Amino acid sequence: MRKQERFQAFITHFAESKPEPQTELHYRNPYELLVAVILSAQCTDKRVNMISPALFRDFPSPEALAAASFEELFPYIKSISYPNNKTKHLLGMARMLVDEFNLEVPSTVPELQRLPGVGRKTAHVISSVVFNQPAMAVDTHVFRVSKRLGLVTQNAKTPLEVEKQLVKHIPQHYIGKAHHWLILHGRYVCLARKPKCPECELTHFCRYFEKYHGL
Numbered sequence: 630m631r632k633q634e635r636f637q638a639f640i641t642h643f644a645e646s647k648p649e650p651q652t653e654l655h656y657r658n659p660y661e662l663l664v665a666v667i668l669s670a671q672c673t674d675k676r677v678n679m680i681s682p683a684l685f686r687d688f689p690s691p692e693a694l695a696a697a698s699f700e701e702l703f704p705y706i707k708s709i710s711y712p713n714n715k716t717k718h719l720l721g722m723a724r725m726l727v728d729e730f731n732l733e734v735p736s737t738v739p740e741l742q743r744l745p746g747v748g749r750k751t752a753h754v755i756s757s758v759v760f761n762q763p764a765m766a767v768d769t770h771v772f773r774v775s776k777r778l779g780l781v782t783q784n785a786k787t788p789l790e791v792e793k794q795l796v797k798h799i800p801q802h803y804i805g806k807a808h809h810w811l812i813l814h815g816r817y818v819c820l821a822r823k824p825k826c827p828e829c830e831l832t833h834f835c836r837y838f839e840k841y842h843g844l
C-alpha cells in the first residue's frame with residue numbers, strides 16, 4: 630500500500646469513528662490546560678486529573694499561581710513525576726504570564742515556547758486545542774503508532790522528523806484531530822509493549838500488522 634493510501638485509510642477510519650476527539654486532560658480554560666499539559670510530561674493524564682482539581686481550586690489564575698511560593702505549591706504536585714521541576718516550571722510560567730503576557734496564554738508557538746516547562750510538544754498542544762491551529766504535537770504515542778501504521782518512515786529518529794512527515798500528508802483541517810486519534814489509539818489499543826492487534830480496526834492498512842502477521 631502506498632503511503633498516501635495509508636493516510637487516506639487512517640483519516641477515513643477516524644473521521645467516521647471518532648469525528649470530534651478531545652484531550653483527556655480536565656480543564657476549563659486555556660490557563661488550566663497549560664498547567665495540565667505541563668504536568669502531564671512523563672505522566673499519565675489520569676494522574677494529572679487526580680491532582681488538578683485542588684490545584685485549580687487554590688490557584689485559579691496565573692496571578693494566584695505567580696504569587697505562590699515553591700513550598701506552597703509543591704504539596705499539590707508531589708505525587709506526580711518530576712515534582713521539583715514541575716513546581717519550578719509552573720511558578721516560572723505563571724510569573725511570565727503575569728509579567729509579559731498580560732495574564733493571557735499566548736497564541737503562537739514561539740511565544741508559548743518561551744514559557745518555562747513548555748517545549749515544542751506542549752506548545753503545539755495548546756496552539757492546536759485552544760487556538761485551533763494546525764500544529765502536530767508528537768508525544769510517545771504519536772511517535773510509536775504513526776511508525777507502526779507506516780504513516781512515517783521506520784528510520785524517523787526524532788519527534789520533529791515524525792511531525793514533519795505527518796504534517797506533509799495530513800490536510801490542515803485534520804492535523805489537530807490526528808494528534809488525538811494517534812494518542813487515543815496508542816493509549817487504548819496500540820499499546821507500547823503489547824499492541825492489541827486482534828481487536829484493532831486498522832489491521833487492513835497497518836504496516837506492523839502486515840509485517841508480523843503475514844498479510
Ligand code: SF4
Pocket residue numbers: 777778818819820824825826829830831832835836837838
Ligand atoms: S494492527 Fe496492531 S500494531 Fe497496527 S495499529 Fe493496530 S494495534 Fe497497532
